[in-house]
Amino acid sequence: MPGQGRGPTVPVTQVEEAITQAHHEQWARVVATLTRRFGDLDIAEEAAAEAFATAVQRWPADGLPPNPGGWLTTTANRKAIDRLRRENKRDDKHKEARVVYDDGAPEPVDAIDDDRLRLVFTCAHPALAMQTRVALTLRMVGGLTVPEIARAFLVQDSAIGQRITRAKAKIRAARIPYRVPSAADLPARVSGVLAVLFLVFNEGYLATGPDSDPVRHELTAEAIRLTRLIRALLPQDGEVAGLLALMLLTEARRTARVSASGELVTLHEQDRGAWDAPLIAEGHRLVRERLAAAAAGVAPGRYQILAAISAVHTFSRDGRDTDWSQVTALYDQLVRLDPSPIIALNRAIAVAELDGPAVALAAVDRLDDALAGYHAYHATRADLLRRLGRSQQSRAAYDKAIELAGNTAETAYLTRRRDQLR
C-alpha cells in the first residue's frame, strides 16, 4: 500500500464510510465545479473519478483530510490539468479550445450550488433522449458508475456507456449550454428534470423484468437523494416539494408493499405499522406546506396533487377510514390538469370506493381504446368485475393483466386473486 508506515493509520471501515459519504456529498460538486472550469463534461467526469480513486488509495494511510470536498476538488483539478497537458502535447488544437483552466482557488458555496444546478439542467436537457437524460443524470449528478446504471436498468454496460459517450459528444458539438435556464424557461425545464427523477424512482418502485427484484431500493433511494438536492437548490419551487413528498410517502410504504413470499400487497391490506413513520411525517409536512401555498392562491401542479392524494392515503391508521371523497376531489383536480387515461383510471379506483364498483366499471370501460395494452387497466377491471360477482369476465381480465404485467410481485398477486375466484 502506498504511504504505508507514515502518517496516522485510520481504521478501514471508518475510511470506507468517509469515502462513501464523500462520494454522496461531493461527487456532483466536484463534477460541476470542474465542468465550469474546463468547459467539458468528459474531462470533469474522468478527473472526478480519478480523484475518488486516489482517495481510496491514499486516505487509509495518510488519514482523512480535514476538508474532504476541498481535497477531492483540488485533486480532480490537478488530474484534469495533467490530462490537458498530455493532450496539448499530442494535439495543439486542444490548447486553443481549453486554455480556460485556473489554479483551483476555492469557490464560494453559492457558486458551487449554482454549478450543481447547471449540471442538473445540462444532463436533463430537452435535446437529449429521455433514456439518455436518465443515464447522464445518474452518472454525472448521482455518481453511479456505468455498470451500476446498466444493472439498474437491466441493460448491457456497453449500451449505457455508449449513450453517455454520445451524449457528452452532443453536448460539446451542439453546444448545449451549462447554465441555469432563464426565468421564462425555468418552469418547463424544472419539470423536465423532475420527469427524469420520477422515472428513476418509478423504475425502482415498480421494477419491470421477469428476473428483477420487485422493488429496487438503490434506484428509489438515488431518486430521493437527487430530488432532495434539487429541493435544496430550488427551495421555492412547489413542484419540487410535491415530487419529494410523493416519493417520500411512496418510499415509506416500500417494505409493507411486498409480502415475505414476494407478492404485491395492496394499500388496503398493508400493515400500516410497518410504514416508515419519519418518512411519512416528512412527506406530510411538505404536503401541508404546499396546501398552505395553494390556500394562498398558488395553483398546485401535478406532483403536488399526487402527493396530496398519497397524503390522504397515508393519513388514517386504518385503510377503511380513508377519505375517498377527498381522494376523488383531488383526482378531479388532476384530471383538469392532465386529462390522460391513466389518471382517469386511478380516479375510477377511488370512485369505486365512493360510489360502488358498477359506477367505476362504467368509467373504466370507457378507457378501453386508450389502455387495452396496459396491465393496470385489466387488473382494475378484474377487481371491479370480481366485486360485482361477474367471475367469468373477471377471470378473463385477470388473465389479460397477468399476461401484460412486468413486475414479479404484481404477477404473483394477480395470479392468486384469479385463482381465488369462484
Added chain:
Amino acid sequence: MQYLMSVFGPAEMSEFGTYPDQETMVKAMADTGAFNERLQAEGHFVYANGLASATTATVVDGRNDPPIFTDGPYLESKEYIGGFWIIEAGDLDQALTLAAEGSKACQGKVEVRPFQ
C-alpha cells in the same frame, strides 16, 4: 457557432408546394419572410433558401472514373429536405428557440444540426 436548420416536407408536392392549399401556402411564405427579416435584424442570419423537389436531385459517385450519375435523391424517403437556414447562435438553447419559431413560420418540422 453556426447551425444548419433543415426543413422537412412530403416528397409529393402539389401546385401549392408542400402545403395543402393556397391560403396556407401564402401565410407560411409571409411568416417565413418575416422570420428571415428578424434573423437578419438580430444578426442570426447566415443563409437561407428553398430547394426544388427531391425528384430533381442527381446522385454523383466520382470516387472512381468514370463518375456514376444516378437519378433521384440519395436516400429513398417519404419526406425530404425542402429548404434550410444556416444561422449563427450562441448555443443550442438559442438555436432551438429560433428553430421553433422557424418551424412555426414555415409550418414544417425543422432539424437542427451544429457545424463542426
